[in-house]
Amino acid sequence: METNGKRRVNFILKRKLKFYTKEGLKILGMIGIAFGFVSGMLCAKYKPVYAVTLGNENVGYIDNKEEFEQKVDDLIVNYSSKNVDSVELNKTPSYELKFVDRDEKTNEQEIIIAMQKDVTITYKYYEIALDDEIVDSVDKKEDAENIVNELKTAHEDLNITVNEKVTQNAEEIKTSEMEVAKSNITSIVEENENTIANVEGIKIACLPVTGTITSRYAESSSIRSSNHTGLDIAAPSGTDIQVVADGKVTFASYNGSYGNLVKVEHGNGVETWYAHTSKMYVSVGQEVKAGDIIAAVGSTGNSTGPHLHLEIRINGNHVNPQNYLYN
Numbered sequence: 001m002e003t004n005g006k007r008r009v010n011f012i013l014k015r016k017l018k019f020y021t022k023e024g025l026k027i028l029g030m031i032g033i034a035f036g037f038v039s040g041m042l043c044a045k046y047k048p049v050y051a052v053t054l055g056n057e058n059v060g061y062i063d064n065k066e067e068f069e070q071k072v073d074d075l076i077v078n079y080s081s082k083n084v085d086s087v088e089l090n091k092t093p094s095y096e097l098k099f100v101d102r103d104e105k106t107n108e109q110e111i112i113i114a115m116q117k118d119v120t121i122t123y124k125y126y127e128i129a130l131d132d133e134i135v136d137s138v139d140k141k142e143d144a145e146n147i148v149n150e151l152k153t154a155h156e157d158l159n160i161t162v163n164e165k166v167t168q169n170a171e172e173i174k175t176s177e178m179e180v181a182k183s184n185i186t187s188i189v190e191e192n193e194n195t196i197a198n199v200e201g202i203k204i205a206c207l208p209v210t211g212t213i214t215s216r217y218a219e220s221s222s223i224r225s226s227n228h229t230g231l232d233i234a235a236p237s238g239t240d241i242q243v244v245a246d247g248k249v250t251f252a253s254y255n256g257s258y259g260n261l262v263k264v265e266h267g268n269g270v271e272t273w274y275a276h277t278s279k280m281y282v283s284v285g286q287e288v289k290a291g292d293i294i295a296a297v298g299s300t301g302n303s304t305g306p307h308l309h310l311e312i313r314i315n316g317n318h319v320n321p322q323n324y325l326y327n
């Protein structure tokens with residue numbers, strides 16, 4: 001009997017448990033439905049976004065953080081253009097997940113534009129120097145090395161170097177295309193090789209005549225009223241006179257004691273004068289190149305025999321030609 005009684009109690013307990021479980025599931029189901037309903041309502045009204053903050057300033061909302069960060073990388077940080085070495089955001093963005101009204105607009109594009117404007121860009125370029133004097137610059141290291149190697153092959157012992165320049169000031173960059181830089185530097189190298197003297201930056205490429213110096217600058221002489229303003233170089237009459245540097249003829253006629261006088265201006269206030277000539281082959285306004293034959297040695301004007309009287313003038317004042325030539 002005892003066993004029967006126990007069984008019955010067990011049976012009742014089991015039934016009760018079944019009942020409570022059923023009820024419990026019913027309640028859970030109802031809670032689930034209610035939750036679904038409420039969240040459905042909330043989703044219809046609100047959406048999740050990321051609020052973006054730039055240096056304590058809320059600048060707006062974005063939908064997708066990963067996508068946004070990828071765009072920031074692609075459009076700003078990894079932006080590569082010539083000379084750009086690195087781009088750094090001045091303000092690092094921070095993100096906060098938020099639920100906002102569905103009607104609230106996200107403004108990813110605007111935020112990116114604002115971030116693009118607030119960056120520190122570091123640029124790199126390469127200066128090329130001849131004897132430590134910068135002659136040109138290029139954008140890429142390979143271009144600079146290419147120029148240096150080519151010039152060193154053609155001109156041994158050339159003191160040509162490359163300096164890497166880093167700047168945050170884009171205005172500072174005045175680079176040339178590689179081929180342009182190469183040809184610029186080549187002509188400077190060739191000009192330097194052909195330069196025998198430099199007067200105020202004007203490159204003197206040749207002597208006007210070869211001959212014997214018969215009177216030096218500033219010497220006094222019985223045939224002159226004042227000290228000598230040039231250098232006399234004796235040579236046979238008719239000997240070619242070469243202009244010593246590129247320039248423009250400013251005077252070519254008979255001028256008292258100078259006789260037939262040719263004056264050439266070279267820029268930077270530098271002029272050269274060729275006096276006592278027997279013939280003049282140029283006229284005023286003519287452009288001349290260093291080495292051009294402009295006149296012939298003679299003895300016109302105040303002269304005791306065929307010679308070239310050479311003057312170098314800087315801003316109108318005669319200087320000693322032997323400071324530069326025939327020294």
Ligand SMILES: [Zn+2]
Pocket residue numbers: 215228230231232308309310
């Ligand atoms: Zn003289």
